[in-house]
Amino acid sequence: MPISVAVDSVLSDKQLTLYTDKPLRFLFQYVYFHKGAFFLVFLTVTMALGCGAAASYTLRILVDTLKEVSISSGASPWPVWRILAVLVAFIAADNILWRGAGWVASGVFVKVTGEIRQDLFRYLLGHSTTYFTNNMSGSLAGRISAIASAVFSLENLLAWSVIPPCINIVYSIGLILTVSPYLGFCVVFSALLLCFILFKMGLTGRPLHMNYATYSSDVEGKMIDAVGNIGLVRLFGQKHYETARLGKALEKEMQARTLALRYMEKLRFVHAVFTAFLIAGILCWVVYLWQNGNATLGDVVMVVGLGFMILHGTRDLAVALVDATQHQARLAEGLKKLLSPHETVHKATREGQIVHSAYQKNQEASSLAVEVLFDHITFSYHGRDNLFEGFTLKIDRGTKVGLVGTSGAGKSTLFSLLLGFYSPARGKVCIDGVDITALSEEQLRQQIAVVPQEVSLFHRSIKENIRYGCFEATDAEVYQAAQAAECYEFIMSLPEGFETLVGEKGIRLSGGQKQRLAIARAFLKNAPVIIFDEATSALDTETEKKIQHVLHKLMVGKTVIAIAHRLSTLEQFDRIVVLQKGKIIQDGAPEHLENTAGVFQNLLKAQGMKR
Known part of the structure; x- marks a missing residue:
């Protein structure tokens, strides 16, 4: 029977932005969402470790009982067997509880990583076009996977390598206190001192891990970029160039990782020296107590066992903290990159919802086509001069309008503004009198269909x-x-x-088939507005004629805006708008502009179309 897994949304986009630079708080939100399951894992692990500690205490009683039975002639061995049975029961319970914890964890850990990927993917898709232009798409997708992997590793480290040693140390100290309170208090002080030293060293080394995480993401992005454009790499024979380019990035990544790992080795060395002296002191102290008659042979055996348990537990804890620091750094780097604030274009306010509802009712009572208005817009790309300044263009309902002009005239930018990819600094873009910023992105997309030059x-x-x-x-x-x-x-x-x-x-598929x-x-x-962005420019003449026939069927009853360098595709349009450097220099019917001296007529002559 297949396992059904429902992926819930845990954090909204607004909530996600609160944890851009708080990776552990980010993780805690998902843990808290499943607090019941995580508490059950914690409780089961605590009980399992409790059984282990009880087994150590039972072993102490068993050793002392064996000594008494061996000294007393004719003493019954049954107490030994009873104690042995209890010891075996604790060991069995310990194993069963561990498996139970693993069973619960396997479900909730996977669910958390799935929810994180879903939430981050949803947030990523909400970024502006500029964001995706400035970042490699493969690297962004890779960061989501890296975050999910880091979270899964952190969950496992906390459940199996961090929490158990900490609980074990608490249990061990409790048992040592039953032998000698002074010895127990010394162990408590030493453990707290060790934790403080390791914590401070961990904070100092965090920038090294962040640095490695950044370089690692860069390497991943470069590999995805090259593989995603493998056809271009082979076409220009640049395999060696791409390999060398990756090699430079790998060199930086390896240097950063080496520095991070060597710093962690320093941390491990401090831990090893500290715990070696601590365990030696514990063993010498308990043997001294036994020598003076203040501890039994069972006490010695138990404390020796607990001493080695503390030694191995703190060693595992130190290794786990090293790994956790690395994963936390990758988590922090990924969140910082992915959770940068969205550039708000669509307000989707309550007023906008009301306006949109009225607009929809108006559409039901009218024809499908709509009016499009660029109303006194001013716009520039970041860091550049204004492309449009006070630009106005009104496209009547059901009109087929062709945009013509040389590269850089602003044709594609008008499309981007209409689609809400960018927002004008001043002015507004309207569909049937409704400012598109009052609509949600989904509502706006419902009004527009695009047939692009490069079909995705x-x-x-x-x-x-x-x-x-x-x-x-x-x-x-x-x-x-x-x-x-x-x-x-x-x-x-x-x-x-x-x-x-x-x-x-x-x-x-062929180009014509994709089109x-x-x-x-x-x-x-069946949207009211159709955008043709060089829809047939990549096709051969014969295929273009066949496609044009289909496009004319699509345009019936719609408001159509088209960019076309092949002016023959605009012969049946109602209106041609000629743009130059963000300004309208010609505007009229194709027949009128064809017979009027100007840019459009010159373009027709250049393409051999002027009769």
Whole structure:
């Protein structure tokens, strides 16, 4: 029977930002969400260790009883067997409780890492376009996996390598106090002193681990970047360059890791020397007590066993703290990178929700197409001069408008502003009179379908890629969209039809086939605004003509905005807007601009289209 695991959302995006530089508090939130299961693990581990401590105390009684029986002639051996039976029972209970703790932990530890990945992935998708432009996507995804891995390691370290030695030390000190209070108090003081020294050294070494975590992420990002563009690497024969580039990053990472590990070796050395003197002192003290008749042979055996338990426990604790420091550093570095504040574009305020509801009612009573308005917008990319300053462009309901101009004129930037990827410094972008910043990102996306030049496809089935336009669509509606986009026949000719995997970024399909899937996706979405971003520029002439026929079907009853360098694709448009350096220099019907001296006419001549 398959295991059903539901992944819950534990922290909201707003809550996540509170823990950008607080990795342990971040982890505690997920632990607290499952406090019942974690408490059960802690309780079970405590009981198991208690059984171990009780077994040590029982062994003390067994040794003393054996001595009494061996001295007294004719004494019954039954007390020995009874004590032995209790000892065996404690050992058995110890093992059963450990397995129980492991069973509970295996479920809750995995669930926590799943929830963390889900929350971080949701938060990551909420970042602006600028954020993804400035960071390698592979590195960002790798950080989520690294955080989940670090959390899982920290959970295991705390449950099996940190908490048990600490509890064992407490139990051991308690048993030693029954032999000699003075010896017990000396052990308590020594343990606290050792913890303080290790803690201070751990804090001092934390920057070294943070440094290593940063370089490690950089190495991972460079590998993903090269592998993700392997075709380009091979096309230019740059295998050796990429290897050398990675080698430089690896050199920095290895140096950082070596420094971090060697610092931890210093910490271990301090621990080893301290505990060696401590255990030697405990053993000498208990033997001295026995020599003076203040301790029994059972006391000596028990204290010797506890001494070695403390030695091994603190050694394991020191190693665990070293590993925990490294994992905590990776967790901190990843959170700092991923949980940077979102750049707010869509307010989605209560007023915006009300406006959007009114807008939807208005849409139900009118045609599907909408009006688009760029209202006196001023915008610049970070650190650059203004591209648009007081720019206004109104696109009437149901109008097909082509944007023309040389590179850098601002055509693609207008698309990005309409899609909410960037927010203007002044002015506003409206759809049917509604400022898009009053809508949530999801509400805005419902109004716009995009057919891009470079079609993005997931490494999923054709059906899943088309349905990405509308997840609520039935299979029948997906098939209808494919038929409308005239790609149904080629899909059915594939061995697995609509279940065919398209490969990474759609590598198994031709350019024309990928474009048709993008159009089918837009058909299925049935949004009031259609954006064509150089939709056919990457296709050959014959394929372009076939695609154009399908695009005209898609444009019926919609507000259409298109960028096109091939001006032949704009012949049936209602209006052409010519941009130059963020300003409108020509605006009118294609026939009018064709016969008017200016930039558009010159572009037509350059493409051999002027009659």
